[in-house]
Amino acid sequence: MPFAMRHRADPTPSLTSLAGLEVHHVWDADFMARLQGRSIETMEARFADGHRAYVAWLNESAAAWGWVATRTATIGELDTTFALPSGERYLWNFVTLPAHRGRGIYPRLIEAIVSAEAAAAERFWIAYAPENHASKVGVAKAGFTLRAEMSFDASGLPALRPTSSSNAGIVSRVLGIRETSEALTPCWRCVRAGRGAMACVEGQCRCDYQEPKSGCAA
Numbered sequence: 760m761p762f763a764m765r766h767r768a769d770p771t772p773s774l775t776s777l778a779g780l781e782v783h784h785v786w787d788a789d790f791m792a793r794l795q796g797r798s799i800e801t802m803e804a805r806f807a808d809g810h811r812a813y814v815a816w817l818n819e820s821a822a823a824w825g826w827v828a829t830r831t832a833t834i835g836e837l838d839t840t841f842a843l844p845s846g847e848r849y850l851w852n853f854v855t856l857p858a859h860r861g862r863g864i865y866p867r868l869i870e871a872i873v874s875a876e877a878a879a880a881e882r883f884w885i886a887y888a889p890e891n892h893a894s895k896v897g898v899a900k901a902g903f904t905l906r907a908e909m910s911f912d913a914s915g916l917p918a919l920r921p922t923s924s925s926n927a928g929i930v931s932r933v934l935g936i937r938e939t940s941e942a943l944t945p946c947w948r949c950v951r952a953g954r955g956a957m958a959c960v961e962g963q964c965r966c967d968y969q970e971p972k973s974g975c976a977a
Contacts, residue, residue, distance in 0.1 A: 760834070760836070760837070760888055760908070760910055761889065761895065761898075761905050761907075761908060762884065762886045762905070762906055762907045762908070762919065762930055762934075763884070763886070763898050763899075763903035763904060763905050763906060764883065764884050764885075764904060764930075765885075765901070765903045765904070766881065766882055766883075767873070767877040767880065767881055767883075770902065771870075771902065772866070772870060772900060772901055772902035774867055774870055774900065774901075777817070777867055779817050779818040780817050780822075780864065781815070782813055782815045782816075782868055782871035782872070782875075783813065783816070784811060784812070784875060785813065785814050785824075786806070786812075788806060789802075791812050791814075794824060795824065805826065808831065809828070809829040809830035810826050810827065810828055811876075812826055812827075813825050813827065813868065815855075815864050815867070817859055817862070817864065820859075821856070822855065822856055822859035822864055823853070823859060823864045823868050824852075824853070824854055824868075825850060825851070825852065825853040825854075825868055825869065825872060826850070826851050826852040826853075827848050827850055827851075827872060828843060828848065828849040828851060829843065830843060832849040832851060834886065834909075834934075836888070837909070837911075837936070838917070839917060839934060839935070843933070844932075844933070846879070846880055846881040847880060847881065847882045847933070848876055848880045848882070848883050848884070849885070850869065850872060850884065850885040851885070851886075853865060853868070853894070860893075863897075863900075865894070865897035865901075866898070866901040867901075869885070869897070869898070869901035870901050870902070873901070873902075884933065885898055885903055886909065889910060889945050890945075906929060906930050907919045907920060907921045907922060907930040908920045908922065908943055909934070909936065909943075910944050911944045912939055912941055912943060912944075913941065913942070917936050918936060918939040918941075918943060919931060919938055919939070919943075920938065920939055920940065920941070920943055
């Protein structure tokens with residue numbers, strides 16, 4: 760899982776306006792439950808834990824959403840829960856509805872969230888599955904830079920590998936996950952399918968998050 764960061768002092772990304780797009784902070788648990796197809800109890804629990812919901816509307820139709828963790832966050836794939844230092848935010852659970860994909864809503868939604876939260880937050884973190892190529896592009900367009908690769912080591916345990924020596928310790932401090940210089944599995948889909956921690960060869964994985972039927976050979 761690439762783990763990227765943006766500082767509020769970083770340059771604002773060059774994103775053209777998208778006609779008809781509006782982004783709003785939403786507090787309505789019932790609305791979010793219906794939008795995401797989840798229980799209202801789940802949404803209420805998120806709000807109680809300090810998470811904030813933002814929804815993007817395109818021509819008055821709900822098109823995408825994303826959540827902001829302000830106190831604690833969980834990365835379910837790695838079974839990791841971590842506390843966020845004061846002044847930091849973790850952006851998660853972003854979804855663009857199928858009918859609205861390919862229009863550039865995702866990076867604009869992220870940018871709107873950063874702008875809304877920047878008065879109280881200094882650093883913003885975001886992560887995505889290694890095989891989620893669309894998220895990689897959107898996160899970069901939103902001005903985030905890669906700080907670490909976070910995945911499973913050869914023994915199947917969570918670990919992270921900083922992208923440079925200057926990033927060493929920064930991500931580990933936030934996540935509480937050990938650092939390593941060893942290779943990490945480049946695909947979570949194969950790990951979750953039980954193909955082994957290092958099933959995919961780095962640079963040769965054919966899995967694509969947006970293509971459910973894609974995948975590497977067992």
